[in-house]
Amino acid sequence: EIVLTQSPGTLSLSPGERGTLSCRASQSVRSNYLAWYQLKPGQAPRLLIFGASSRSIGIPDRFSGSGSGTDFTLTISRLEPEDFAIYYCQYYGSSPGTFGQGTKVEIK
Amino acid sequence: DVRLVESGGALVQPGGSLRLSCAASRFTFNTYWMTWVRQAPGKGLEWVANIKEDGTDKYYADSVKGRFTVSRDNAKNSLYLQMNSLRAEDTAVYYCARGHFFDLWGRGTLVTVSS
Numbered sequence: 001e002i003v004l005t006q007s008p009g010t011l012s013l014s015p016g017e018r019g020t021l022s023c024r025a026s027q028s029v030r031s032n033y034l035a036w037y038q039l040k041p042g043q044a045p046r047l048l049i050f051g052a053s054s055r056s057i058g059i060p061d062r063f064s065g066s067g068s069g070t071d072f073t074l075t076i077s078r079l080e081p082e083d084f085a086i087y088y089c090q091y092y093g094s095s096p097g098t099f100g101q102g103t104k105v106e107i108k
Numbered sequence: 109d110v111r112l113v114e115s116g117g118a119l120v121q122p123g124g125s126l127r128l129s130c131a132a133s134r135f136t137f138n139t140y141w142m143t144w145v146r147q148a149p150g151k152g153l154e155w156v157a158n159i160k161e162d163g164t165d166k167y168y169a170d171s172v173k174g175r176f177t178v179s180r181d182n183a184k185n186s187l188y189l190q191m192n193s194l195r196a197e198d199t200a201v202y203y204c205a206r207g208h209f210f211d212l213w214g215r216g217t218l219v220t221v222s223s
Contacts, residue, residue, distance in 0.1 A: 033208075033209075035209040035210070037153070037210070039147075039153070043215075044203065044213040044214060044215050044216065045145075045153065045203070045205075045210070045213050046213075047209065047210055047211045050209045050211075056211060057211075086152075088152060088153050090153075090155075090209065090210075092208040092209045095158055095167035095208075096155055096157075096158075096167050096168060096169050096170075097143070097155035097158070097208070098155060099152060099153045099154065099155060100152075101152050102152045102153070
């Protein structure tokens with residue numbers, strides 16, 4: 001089973017800054033089956049990225065995903081106030097599935 | 109709107125049982141794998157179980173294997189999670205989600221296991 005490790009645990013940034021979130025897999029991810037989600041309190045999670053780099057419908061282009069093999073990155077080019085949230089990566093190439101432990105992006 | 113709506117969450121005693129439901133609307137339910145995901149208080153997302161489009165394949169997290177059963181009724185556009193032998197650590201918001209990567213989520217239903 002693939003284990004996903006996200007870093008950092010917390011990222012303290014100001015609006016307008018660039019955010020870089022990492023997701024490292026314990027073994028190579030098949031066919032880049034890696035997704036990213038945003039989670040805010042009291043709301044359903046929101047799919048941002050699938051296939052490591054494809055943006056989901058309606059997701060602003062300030063969100064981008066990259067990486068392959070075992071190392072993946074979610075980049076938020078310029079943080080908007082609504083982007084402060086917790087972000088999770090997920091491997092979906094096999095079942096049972098797995099999530100990373102999350103990165104909290106907080107206002108500095 | 110395309111949506112998923114969970115129901116059935118409640119306060120239940122340790123060792124008890126509960127059945128969650130997820131009603132799907134405005135998409136072709138029987139063409140998607142469906143998944144249950146949970147989030148315990150103050151914790152991250154945990155993948156729980158999923159089921160193939162026709163119900164013939166099912167997978168479970170080790171933490172729930174042997175206690176939880178996922179099922180679906182495509183005629184009713186509904187997904188279920190039968191939870192038995194509940195433990196305090198099963199306390200969480202339970203979400204149903206569409207697919208293998210989850211482009212559609214419900215708003216969740218709260219399960220609290222406590223005496």
